[in-house]
Each structure stands twice: as structure tokens, then as C-alpha cells.
Amino acid sequence: MNYNSTRDSHRTASAAEAIATGISREGGLFVPERFPQLTQERLLQLSKLSYIERAKDILGEYLTDFTEEELYRCVSGAYAGKFDDESVTNLARLGDNAYLLELWHGPTCAFKDMALQLLPHLLTTSAKKVVDGKEIVILVATSGDTGKAALEGFKDIPGTRMLVFYPEQGVSPMQKLQMTTQEGGNVAVCGIRGNFDDAQTAVKRIFTDQALAGRLEQSGRMFSSANSINWGRLAPQIVYYISAYCDLLADEEIALGDPINICVPTGNFGNILAAYYAKRMGLPVAKLICASNENNVLTEFIETGVYNRNRPFHTTISPSMDILISSNLERLLYALADNDDAQVRALMDSLSAEGSYTLPAPMLERLRDEFAAGCCDDGATRAAIRATFDTYSYLCDPHTAVAVKVYQDYAARTGDATKTVIASTANPFKFSHSVLEALGEPAEGLAEFELVERLAACTGCEIPAGLASLKGRVPRFSDVCDREGILDYVVEQLGL
Numbered sequence: 001m002n003y004n005s006t007r008d009s010h011r012t013a014s015a016a017e018a019i020a021t022g023i024s025r026e027g028g029l030f031v032p033e034r035f036p037q038l039t040q041e042r043l044l045q046l047s048k049l050s051y052i053e054r055a056k057d058i059l060g061e062y063l064t065d066f067t068e069e070e071l072y073r074c075v076s077g078a079y080a081g082k083f084d085d086e087s088v089t090n091l092a093r094l095g096d097n098a099y100l101l102e103l104w105h106g107p108t109c110a111f112k113d114m115a116l117q118l119l120p121h122l123l124t125t126s127a128k129k130v131v132d133g134k135e136i137v138i139l140v141a142t143s144g145d146t147g148k149a150a151l152e153g154f155k156d157i158p159g160t161r162m163l164v165f166y167p168e169q170g171v172s173p174m175q176k177l178q179m180t181t182q183e184g185g186n187v188a189v190c191g192i193r194g195n196f197d198d199a200q201t202a203v204k205r206i207f208t209d210q211a212l213a214g215r216l217e218q219s220g221r222m223f224s225s226a227n228s229i230n231w232g233r234l235a236p237q238i239v240y241y242i243s244a245y246c247d248l249l250a251d252e253e254i255a256l257g258d259p260i261n262i263c264v265p266t267g268n269f270g271n272i273l274a275a276y277y278a279k280r281m282g283l284p285v286a287k288l289i290c291a292s293n294e295n296n297v298l299t300e301f302i303e304t305g306v307y308n309r310n311r312p313f314h315t316t317i318s319p320s321m322d323i324l325i326s327s328n329l330e331r332l333l334y335a336l337a338d339n340d341d342a343q344v345r346a347l348m349d350s351l352s353a354e355g356s357y358t359l360p361a362p363m364l365e366r367l368r369d370e371f372a373a374g375c376c377d378d379g380a381t382r383a384a385i386r387a388t389f390d391t392y393s394y395l396c397d398p399h400t401a402v403a404v405k406v407y408q409d410y411a412a413r414t415g416d417a418t419k420t421v422i423a424s425t426a427n428p429f430k431f432s433h434s435v436l437e438a439l440g441e442p443a444e445g446l447a448e449f450e451l452v453e454r455l456a457a458c459t460g461c462e463i464p465a466g467l468a469s470l471k472g473r474v475p476r477f478s479d480v481c482d483r484e485g486i487l488d489y490v491v492e493q494l495g496l
């Protein structure tokens with residue numbers, strides 16, 4: 001299996017090259033040259049296996065330059081004993097036709113763990129194949145969930161170093177505590193005075209600083225990235241959609257071959273793209289339902305074919321979906337254009353020049369065939385948290401609630417009664433303040449762990465161990481710098 005670039009379909013890379021380098025040199029994203037096909041027989045076989053075995057099997061189709069033994073080591077290193085649910089993910093029923101696919105049973109209580117527990121293993125194994133002996137230095141700019149999941153995934157992984165930058169005023173108290181108390185001898189965390197875009201822009205500048213890269217190379221190291229444009233983050237996400245289908249099959253909720261819908265609360269379009277790829281592999285999927293918050297650029301795009309980022313940015317109670325440029329959408333465009341790289345380049349050029357583009361009619365038709373879309377604001381999100389708890393005794397976080405609401409609207413609008421898997425992306429205790437407010441419980445003026453404990457008391461839900469253990473912990477990292485100071489911080493940390 002080789003990988004092509006979305007902006008140059010003649011460029012090919014092995015899986016290890018695609019993962020070690022992250023992004024193609026002309027700025028395109030790596031995509032598999034074809035989609036391995038799952039027969040019904042194969043789905044039936046997979047349904048009898050554990051999550052780890054399913055993951056090894058499915059990833060083996062994509063990472064053909066990994067040996068069987070390497071794959072097994074990577075996958076069990078990522079998932080064995082690291083998740084609080086033995087089956088790694090969990091499916092919870094929501095009414096007659098819907099299921100919540102809980103993807104947050106990992107150490108940081110958000111779905112990013114599903115990929116970021118595995119990425120360090122894939123990255124170090126890939127690096128051994130293509131750039132043997134180099135230490136990999138990973139720089140991360142985060143708005144919250146990615147930073148903690150990346151830190152937890154890479155801590156004490158030999159051959160790696162990680163530096164994380166977060167907006168000092170722009171993350172939730174729980175997210176900040178999760179990051180500043182991080183353990184591990186190879187990691188450091190620094191707050192910046194500025195917003196997420198400032199952090200991201202500064203980090204990108206460091207990645208493309210040739211002089212710095214030269215000095216790093218001389219010292220036997222190289223930069224890499226852990227964000228969701230890396231194929232090594234996307235591939236692990238395909239697995240859980242196939243695995244969910246297998247679980248429904250094993251539980252006799254569906255019969256072999258029955259189509260399901262998949263509804264995903266979407267930000268950077270990575271998670272829902274993985275569901276689309278699972279469909280391309282032959283998983284019986286009818287509609288992919290793209291759920292957005294008030295930043296509804298994708299809803300408009302799927303309905304009209306016009307992508308327009310020139311709009312106000314809303315700060316919402318589902319912050320991981322507050323994104324106006326969804327980088328992974330480029331991979332979908334490439335597929336909708338039948339791998340026509342010139343088409344993708346034209347659309348991406350229009351996006352950077354005008355901040356918008358319009359899909360040609362044949363691509364729009366294919367898009368609307370595969371996807372439905374919807375959005376809701378914070379008020380509707382809070383109402384969905386409350387209604388879901390009152391009706392089903394199920395407590396969901398604000399991101400998941402957006403997807404629940406959008407799914408329910410879709411089902412009411414279309415009458416579609418197809419069984420639907422809704423991706424549940426975070427544990428509600430990560431967002432205790434918003435969830436308490438949604439339930440109509442007083443939350444003002446309480447410290448973070450008072451909120452957590454009140455939420456547990458009023459819902460009877462259990463505080464996840466990964467968050468409970470942070471109580472009373474003294475932060476280890478207190479560095480803060482201006483955005484202009486990030487480069488100096490990196491130079492100092494790396495002794496360059």
C-alpha cells in the first residue's frame with residue numbers, strides 16, 4: 001500500500017514515510033492509493049475478535065511496510081491496560097435507533113486518546129525505517145484536548161521529545177491542570193500570552209525555519225507533528241467505526257449487511273473522515289451526519305457546496321469544534337474529485353486567496369449523496385444535555401450533545417429510522433461547569449473540583465480516575481512566554 005499526496009497524485013510514499021514526515025513537501029496530505037475491501041465474511045470474523053486484534057487486522061491493510069510483530073507491539077502498547085473499559089470503546093443505547101460510541105475511556109478522557117495513544121508507537125517504528133537513529137522532537141500547539149492526549153501518549157517514549165504550547169487564558173481549568181501536572185522525563189509544557197491561533201502560527205513558523213532545522217539535524221534530531229493531518233492519527237480512527245459495527249453484529253442489534261448511519265461532532269473533520277474511509281472500505285454505512293456547533297461552516301458547505309470561512313468565530317461550550325478551517329476536508333475533496341489533484345489545488349488556492357471556494361456540481365452531488373449535516377447553538381446544546389439525561393439517564397458532554405441534537409433533528413426531518421452510531425467524544429466531567437449549567441444546577445463561583453464533585457453528586461455518575469487523580473496535584477510546569485518568545489523557549493529547551 002502506497003500513499004499519494006492530495007496536491008500531487010504522482011508523489012508516492014510508503015506508510016512509514018507518510019507517518020514520519022506528517023505532511024507532503026508541497027503541502028498536500030497523504031491519502032491511501034486505494035481502500036482495502038472488507039467482505040461480509042471478514043466483518044463476521046472481526047466481530048469475534050477483541051478490539052486489539054481488530055485494530056491489528058485493519059491497520060495491517062494500510063501499514064503494509066510494518067511487520068506483523070511491529071504492528072502487534074504498536075497496537076498492544078497503545079491499548080492494552082491503558083483504557084478504563086476492557087473493550088477500549090463502549091456502545092451505549094440511546095432510544096430505539098441510536099447508540100453512543102464512547103471513545104473517551106482512555107487516560108485523558110477525550111477521543112483523541114484513541115489515536116494519540118497509538119501514534120507514538122507508529123511514529124517511532126516509522127522513523128526507525130526511514131530516518132534511523134534520529135530523536136523526534138514534536139511540537140504541539142493546542143486548544144486543550146490534543147495537548148494533553150499527546151503528552152500522555154508520548155511521555156517517556158524512548159527516542160522522542162515533546163514541547164506543548166497552550167493559550168494561557170484559552171483552555172478550561174481542568175485542561176490546564178491536566179497539562180501542567182503532566183509526568184514524563186521527555187516532555188515540557190509552556191503557556192503563551194495569546195490565543196490558539198498565535199500558538200499555532202508560531203509553531204508552524206518554527207517547523208519551516210530552515211536554519212533551526214539544520215541545527216537540529218546536526219544534533220541528530222528532527223521535528224515532527226502530532227496533529228490530525230498525520231496519517232498515523234487518522235488510520236487508528238477508521239478502526240473504531242468498523243469495530244462498532246462488529247459490536248452491533250455480535251450483540252445482534254443488526255444483521256450482517258444492514259446499513260447504519262454514523263453521526264459525528266465535527267471540528268477539523270478528522271473523525272468523520274475516518275468514518276467515510278470505513279465506508280469506502282465496504283462497511284455498510286448509509287448516511288454520514290456531520291454535526292457542528294454555531295461555527296457551522298461545514299453545515300453550509302454540505303448543504304450548498306460553498307465553503308466560506310469569512311464569518312465570525314464563535315466561542316462555544318464545545319470548544320474543540322470551534323474551527324473555521326477544517327484541514328482534513330482536503331482529503332475528502334480529493335476523493336470527491338476522483339483523485340484529481342489539479343481540482344484540489346484550485347480549491348485550496350481559492351481558500352487561501354479568498355477564504356472560500358465553491359464545489360463543482362458533480363462533486364457537490366457526490367458530497368450530498370454521502371453526507372447530511374446540521375448544527376445547533378449553545379442553548380440547544382444545553383437543552384440536549386438536559387433532555388438526554390432526563391429521558392435516558394445518560395450524561396453526555398457538550399460536544400457529544402451537539403451530535404445527539406443534530407441526529408435527532410435529522411431523524412425527525414427525514415423520518416430515517418436507520419440504526420445510527422453517534423460518536424461520543426469526551427467524558428462529561430471534563431466540562432463540569434457547562435454540564436452543571438445545562439442541568440440547571442448552580443455552578444457559579446465553584447472551584448474546578450467542587451464542580452466535578454457536585455456533578456457526580458447530582459447525577460450519580462462516576463468521576464473518571466484520570467481526572468480524580470488530579471485533585472490537589474501541584475503543577476509541575478509554570479513557564480509562560482509571549483508568542484514572540486516561543487522560538488527562544490524551543491532553542492533553550494533543546495539546547496540548540
Ligand SMILES: *Cc1c(COP(=O)(O)O)cnc(C)c1O
Binds near residue numbers: 111
Ligand atoms: C477534537 C474533538 C472534536 C472534533 O474532532 P475532529 O476530528 O477535529 O473533527 C470533537 N469533540 C471533542 C471532545 C474533541 O476533543
